[in-house]
């Protein structure tokens with residue numbers, strides 16, 4: 511039984527006359543192949559990635575598992591349509607908090623069409639992509655059973671400044687602030703979600719180490735998805751904090767060159783997260799411990 515996912519935060523969504531992703535009860539996420547070359551490029555990426563023996567095993571966990579493609583009824587009822595069948599990253603979490611963070615100050619690449627380049631350039635300039643090397647493309651923050659979920663729309667996120675990004679990454683791991691409540695986020699889940707040996711920061715650093723070496727792919731317009739489950743923490747269980755990469759419709763060959771665009775954006779995101787972990791409420795930051 512297919513249904514439209516409740517927890518999609520960015521990208522093309524199923525709506526009247528628009529094809530969007532579907533999920534099933536078995537933990538699969540079905541992303542409709544776009545009719546132009548984007549669909550075939552994303553399939554080509556997943557196939558190449560699956561077979562590429564140069565990808566270290568510990569890096570594979572950062573990518574959704576790929577189960578091939580399948581013809582299924584499209585979400586808009588227009589008939590059978592090919593879909594990528596992927597692991598559903600959020601299905602095991604009933605109340606996930608999710609951030610879709612598009613990495614890179616440049617979402618376009620020279621091989622793309624002139625129209626595509628100018629469209630991307632405009633978005634990169636108008637968002638935090640250019641100054642920060644990343645932008646928040648989608649967001650959902652779970653508050654509590656009573657307050658529910660805050661899921662700001664695309665337009666709201668596009669207007670973010672660097673300060674808004676800093677604040678929202680703090681709200682993401684707080685117990686007291688949804689929307690524009692005016693409250694100082696308490697960051698009470700920061701050490702559990704962002705910190706620790708298996709937290710978001712540790713995972714981002716592991717990914718960064720690979721990007722410092724890998725020259726196989728250049729990832730344009732791909733996102734880092736950050737997911738965790740607040741209710742689990744409250745029950746004393748693991749936060750389930752997870753980092754995954756998604757959206758590979760604009761991945762090109764690396765040809766032996768480091769993906770500086772992605773690496774730069776990743777380093778910038780790491781800096782923002784690190785600063786939250788060392789933040790002390792009265793607008794100061796704890797000094798980093800001195801090296802022995």
Ligand SMILES: O=P(O)(O)O[C@@H]1[C@@H](OP(=O)(O)O)[C@H](OP(=O)(O)O)[C@H](O)[C@H](OP(=O)(O)O)[C@H]1OP(=O)(O)O
Pocket residue numbers: 520521522548610612633647648664731733757759
């Ligand atoms: O048209 P828009 O403005 O919704 O752009 C889509 C982007 O939304 P954005 O405005 O950047 O948040 C959208 O970005 P997100 O996935 O929402 O971060 C994609 O970049 C999408 O392009 P593609 O499927 O990756 O080729 C983009 O779709 P296309 O317009 O390229 O089909």
Ligand SMILES: Nc1ncnc2c1ncn2[C@@H]1O[C@H](COP(=O)(O)OP(=O)(O)O)[C@@H](O)[C@H]1O
Pocket residue numbers: 517518519520521522523531539541574596597598599600610648733735756757758759
């Ligand atoms: N494997 C997945 N599991 C769960 N959710 C996913 C998965 N892949 C993507 N998503 C959700 O769909 C959104 C859009 O995905 P993306 O691949 O960027 O689509 P698009 O090409 O339409 O931009 C993401 O922000 C996320 O919320």
